[in-house]
Amino acid sequence: MKVAVYWGCLIPTVQYGYEMSVRAVMPQLGLELVELNNVSCCGTPIKSVNMFAALYLAVRNLAIAEKTGLDDLLLPCNGCYLSLSEAKHLLSQDGKLKERINNILKEENLQYEGSIKIWHTINLLHDLAGEERMREVVKHPLNGLKLAVHYGCHILRPSTFQPIDDSENPKKMDELVEWLGAKSIPYPEKLDCCGYMLLLSHPDAALTFTGLKLKAVQDWGADALVVSCPSCQMMFDMRQKSSGATTGAKLNLPVLYYTQLLGLAMDISTERLGLNLNRSPIDELLQKVGLISTATSP
Amino acid sequence: MLIKARAAIPYSMSIIDLTTTKKPDLALRLKLLAKIGEHKPYNCFQCIRCTSGCPSMKMLELKPHEIVSLASLGFIEELIASGTVWACATCLKCKERCPQAVAPVDLIFALRNLAVEKEAKVPESFLRSLSAILETGFVQKPQDTVTRKMEKVNREKLDLPKFHEPDEKFKAAFFKVLELFQE
Ligand code: SF4
Numbered sequence: 001m002k003v004a005v006y007w008g009c010l011i012p013t014v015q016y017g018y019e020m021s022v023r024a025v026m027p028q029l030g031l032e033l034v035e036l037n038n039v040s041c042c043g044t045p046i047k048s049v050n051m052f053a054a055l056y057l058a059v060r061n062l063a064i065a066e067k068t069g070l071d072d073l074l075l076p077c078n079g080c081y082l083s084l085s086e087a088k089h090l091l092s093q094d095g096k097l098k099e100r101i102n103n104i105l106k107e108e109n110l111q112y113e114g115s116i117k118i119w120h121t122i123n124l125l126h127d128l129a130g131e132e133r134m135r136e137v138v139k140h141p142l143n144g145l146k147l148a149v150h151y152g153c154h155i156l157r158p159s160t161f162q163p164i165d166d167s168e169n170p171k172k173m174d175e176l177v178e179w180l181g182a183k184s185i186p187y188p189e190k191l192d193c194c195g196y197m198l199l200l201s202h203p204d205a206a207l208t209f210t211g212l213k214l215k216a217v218q219d220w221g222a223d224a225l226v227v228s229c230p231s232c233q234m235m236f237d238m239r240q241k242s243s244g245a246t247t248g249a250k251l252n253l254p255v256l257y258y259t260q261l262l263g264l265a266m267d268i269s270t271e272r273l274g275l276n277l278n279r280s281p282i283d284e285l286l287q288k289v290g291l292i293s294t295a296t297s298p
Numbered sequence: 299m300l301i302k303a304r305a306a307i308p309y310s311m312s313i314i315d316l317t318t319t320k321k322p323d324l325a326l327r328l329k330l331l332a333k334i335g336e337h338k339p340y341n342c343f344q345c346i347r348c349t350s351g352c353p354s355m356k357m358l359e360l361k362p363h364e365i366v367s368l369a370s371l372g373f374i375e376e377l378i379a380s381g382t383v384w385a386c387a388t389c390l391k392c393k394e395r396c397p398q399a400v401a402p403v404d405l406i407f408a409l410r411n412l413a414v415e416k417e418a419k420v421p422e423s424f425l426r427s428l429s430a431i432l433e434t435g436f437v438q439k440p441q442d443t444v445t446r447k448m449e450k451v452n453r454e455k456l457d458l459p460k461f462h463e464p465d466e467k468f469k470a471a472f473f474k475v476l477e478l479f480q481e
């Protein structure tokens with residue numbers, strides 16, 4: 001089955017581990033990724049500056065995806081998912097707005113219909129690939145691992161924009177983890193924000209968000225934190241040291257993308273999953289699942 | 299009982315000086331309302347549910363219910379000048395949980411846009427993303443990075459396909475969009 005993919009800004013310019021692991025796992029599930037030409041940023045980074053321009057960018061990318069004629073579009077980044085799902089929602093409610101944007105898109109020979117279905121990595125794997133297929137591809141069950149999942153805000157809220165799961169009590173990512181043989185631990189801080197969006201205006205507060213959540217997950221005894229958003233990864237994985245320093249906590253928690261975890265369970269090499277790019281202590285996790293031999297030869 | 303206690307809290311006291319402040323700006327209030335679609339701040343009944351779940355309240359004392367109240371009354375200039383709108387983490391909890399469909403976070407985005415239009419207090423880094431998109435279509439070009447063992451790598455070394463920026467037509471159309479918004 002062919003699925004168009006839109007990577008956004010952060011994944012293809014710095015969060016290579018997510019792109020590599022998505023590219024590595026999807027074909028094994030029978031999902032062929034189709035690249036989009038001429039796309040741009042999704043609009044999220046400029047929403048604070050100019051909401052209309054941000055919306056335009058989101059719609060333009062959707063129009064490009066629709067041009068492929070495919071039914072499904074994968075958005076691995078939470079920020080992109082929010083931006084494009086909001087655009088779909090707003091334009092379905094407001095015909096005039098749709099016309100106004102389509103008038104501009106005409107100059108690039110584009111037209112937005114609203115026909116393509118959008119997916120995030122988590123619901124694509126959970127709903128489209130499905131439990132049976134997901135369980136089948138597990139070659140190396142992650143038995144005995146206790147993991148904490150972090151959904152990230154922008155794929156869950158608001159419930160009016162077609163979020164991937166229940167806004168207040170999501171289960172899909174927990175189930176995805178359990179299908180690999182690991183245990184997803186319940187913890188009260190599950191819906192807490194990573195702080196990324198505050199990084200530009202209030203960096204210390206942003207790092208405090210990050211540090212407090214990491215500390216909580218660590219204290220609940222999780223072996224690792226599993227994420228599915230490049231922004232969240234840039235906080236929990238890339239800024240674990242500075243967030244520990246800001247909050248005064250000793251942090252030592254492996255953080256990885258769900259697709260990296262899935263890749264491990266599929267027995268894909270750590271290099272192909274980009275796991276040597278994670279900053280957090282991933283080797284400790286690999287040791288626990290008995291994969292350290294591949295980990296020591298990056 | 300709880301509702302009574304909360305109703306006794308007066309409208310915002312921390313951003314405006316109730317004794318000396320100038321009159322609300324009703325024209326600016328209308329301009330703001332036009333930006334936020336259905337989520338009208340005047341539907342707020344100050345239940346404070348938004349603020350009770352707001353992570354930026356804990357960290358930065360952001361009070362979304364106050365912002366809603368001030369906007370609803372027309373104290374827009376004061377809100378923009380205070381810089382408080384830049385303390386929102388965009389977690390969207392307030393939008394999800396408001397019983398009156400007010401969406402304080404949408405109001406915050408609209409206020410940030412107004413701050414940019416009126417050249418008020420705007421963290422510079424927010425404007426940088428816009429110029430980067432105008433230049434390259436994205437917020438940044440692919441960066442070099444390092445592995446945990448400090449080996450330098452990039453897309454090519456990682457066997458990732460070449461990254462493409464959008465063409466010139468994109469830029470021309472995007473410029474037009476920004477001009478349209480100025481009108
Ligand atoms: S939750 Fe809604 S109604 Fe309640 S105070 Fe906040 S904005 Fe007003």
Ligand code: SF4
Nearest residue numbers: 352386387389390392
């Ligand atoms: S979106 Fe902003 S204002 Fe609303 S609850 Fe989250 S941090 Fe607070």
